[in-house]
Amino acid sequence: MSISTKAKTSTRHTKTELQHEHTKTLTELERYKMLVENVQDYAIFFMDPNGYIQTWNKGAEKNKGYTHDEIIGKHFSIFYSDKDNLDKKPEKELEIAKKLGRVEDEDWRIKKDGSKFWANVVITALYDDDHVLQGFAKVTRNLTERKANEDDLRSANALLRSQQKELKRLNDSKDEFISLASHQLRTPATAIKQLLGILLDGYAGDLPEPIRGFIEKTYESNERQIALVNSLLKVAQIDSGKIILNREVVDLNAVVESIVKQYTGIISDKKQTISMKLQATPLYAYVDHQYYRMAIENIIDNASKYTKEGGSITITTETVNGHARTSITDTGVGLAAADIPTLFEKFNRVENDLSHVVSGNGLGLYWVNRVISLHLGRIQVESELGKGSTFIVEVPIGEIDA
């Protein structure tokens, strides 16, 4: 052939492309056939217009248990339960597919060995160009595992819900118990308080010594009992997680000023002094006013209790690393380093010179620490035995500008 190299090349090229195209068409058909036959996860097969099975793939064999030779020519109603067949469900599904083009169902189907599996079934009606029904394509997915998972999830959910309900009931009954128990514990102490109070206040005439002294001691002991019930109730409430802080922007300087004013008389009765060193500008922080005040008062009560006559208490406020810091420093008995780590534990009481004469139930600092933690703050203690202690309370200033 006398064709130029260029033309020759060009012709050959075109020929190759055609050939390639041809093979591609063939392999694509084959590919489809192979694809359908080898799909393991789906049963895919064709049925004639009456529902008799014409083809069978690996997925069908795997999911339904019949081999190719066993099933070809059988009616597809074999996959339905006796009840479904009695209801003519297979026939009804074909009718719907004929009318609407397809039908989808999710229900139990029966395997060759009689066992059930949860199936998602899509039956598609196949029409030729003249709209003559040629048969049906049926794709079945075995969703037993998913169904089981869903059922598990549902029952786990139901269990969780009932447990949640039970927890709420228990929590409610615990709250009810706490409030009733504190009522019952207070009742006899209240009678003692009134009767001794009546005697001490002179309603029954003057009390001679040493009777007055004994009655005063009894009254004080009863007061400790009442304070213990109150502390237990406070701790139970904060431990139950029921405390919702009512936080607002508060000037902690103003809180400290008000506390110091309130304590000046009490402290001077004990021949101690109380003073403050406040940050020059207002120290705003986002706190629950009432709880924050109670926490600081609790620390000052402790400072005063564990400080001898002539001692002093100083309250300092300042801003440190985005935190509002209130420090309460006393010149009291101080703490040994070994006692500090357990200081905030429930019912912890430190042995020192004054612990035998000072009343305390070991709940105050536990409660204070919980309150400050609720504020996302922290308490640190610096102390030297015999010299005094400083309790440093820090709460984040946070969200003030917001």
Added chain:
Amino acid sequence: MRKILIVEDDPILRDSYHLILSSQPYVCHVAENGKVALDMIKKTNYDLVLLDIMMPVMNGVELLENLDNLDEMKSKIVIMSNLSSGKEIERTQELGIQQNVVKSDTSPSQLISLVRLQLISR
């Protein structure tokens, strides 16, 4: 003279409160439960009612719920109970009672101050 009603089932407390408040220039009446108090409130116009919650026959909450003139009376009622939390206390607050005192935290002299303050504020 100002008239005070003490509603308290515990006889020791009832007698104590009566003794303490009778030392002041008040007329003091006592009731041992809510039902007795309800009848007394219908007959007498009290300036102040000190009301316990946990009582037999009719408790303090039930008394409040049965008061025909609760709106008029609610500012004259102080809850005096050893309950400081729980659904009964919440209920009294829902019913509009704002004054709530824990009995175990109230000494005889504090009781006198409390009553005096209540009567002055009218």
